[in-house]
Amino acid sequence: xxxxxxxxxxxxxxxxxxxxxxxxxxxxxxxxxxxxxxxxxxxxxxxxxxxxxxxxxxxxxxxxxxxxxxxxxxxxxxxxxxxxxxxxxxxxxxxxxxxxxxxxxxxxxxxxxxxxxxxxxxxxxxxxxxxxxxxxxxxxxxxxxxxxxxxxxxxxxxxxxxxxxxxxxxxxxxxxxxxxxx
Numbered sequence: 250x251x252x253x254x255x256x257x258x259x260x261x262x263x264x265x266x267x268x269x270x271x272x273x274x275x276x277x278x279x280x281x282x283x284x285x286x287x288x289x290x291x292x293x294x295x296x297x298x299x300x301x302x303x304x305x306x307x308x309x310x311x312x313x314x315x316x317x318x319x320x321x322x323x324x325x326x327x328x329x330x331x332x333x334x335x336x337x338x339x340x341x342x343x344x345x346x347x348x349x350x351x352x353x354x355x356x357x358x359x360x361x362x363x364x365x366x367x368x369x370x371x372x373x374x375x376x377x378x379x380x381x382x383x384x385x386x387x388x389x390x391x392x393x394x395x396x397x398x399x400x401x402x403x404x405x406x407x408x409x410x411x412x413x414x415x416x417x418x419x420x421x422x423x424x425x426x427x428x429x430x431x
Contacts, residue, residue, distance in 0.1 A: 251384065251426045253411060255316055255393070255404040262304030262421040265293040265317065265341065273348065275312050277337075279398065281353050284336045292340040293347075299345040303343050304421025314395070314404040320346040325417040329409060330393045352395055352404060358387045359400040363430055366401070382430040 257264070267274055271291040277284060278320035296310060309315050318326070323336045333354035341347040359375070363382030366375050378401050388394070392410045396403045411424045 250373060250385070250388075251408040251411070251424055252381070252388075252405050253407075255314065255406055256423045256425070257306045257307040257308035257313055257370055258304065258315075258421050258423050259299065259313075261263075261300055262302050263299045264296045264308035264310050265347075266296055266310040267291065267293060267312075268302065275315065277349070277351050278312070278315055278395075278402075280351070281355060283335055283353065284351060285337060286298065288337045290338045290340050291349075293342070295342045303345070305419040307341075307347065307420035309349070314402070314406065316350040316393075319349055319351055319419075321416075321417075322419050323348055323350070324343070326410070326413055329413050333387065334390075352393055354391065354394045355397055356387050356391060356394045357397050357400065358384050358394070359396055361400060365430065367400045374399050377401070378403070378427075378430045380430045 273290055296363050305319040309317050317339070324431035333352060335351045337351055339349055340348050359378065361375065362380040363376055365380040366378045368374060369376045391407065393406045396405065403429070414422055
């Protein structure tokens with residue numbers, strides 16, 4: 250099984266940004282319970298110097314670990330990731346339906362002792378992972394998940410997620426397998 254960092258293609262597709270008054274939205278990154286019932290859609294802005302082509306996975310500038318998807322992408326991926334994600338509507342500059350995807354699943358799947366990584370000297374948290382040793386037993390049936398803050402706080406997707414994106418012709422994500430420890 251291959252795993253990939255969630256990585257929007259900001260070089261070829263338009264990205265978006267939050268308005269300054271809505272930057273608290275980034276706090277959902279660490280919320281593990283549903284919030285759709287109290288969600289109020291936020292307006293996002295185009296980034297002026299970005300490509301003009303809108304893809305299915307716009308980059309949320311400075312917060313790429315918070316996925317954003319078009320309605321088309323959400324409809325295609327919901328059967329695969331709906332078990333741990335909810336779609337929170339946003340007001341997109343194109344006028345088309347887009348969603349911030351609230352990933353509620355955090356899995357402590359990184360075997361830090363076997364992985365090649367560096368730590369922040371002050372906090373002791375993982376600051377970068379160069380080669381991953383994942384615990385496969387904890388990932389069975391998991392197609393999108395976050396690593397805990399202490400283990401690098403990355404958003405990862407599996408090969409089934411990648412295959413669904415390709416199968417549905419969705420545009421705007423890059424899939425480079427994470428390097429694994431041999």
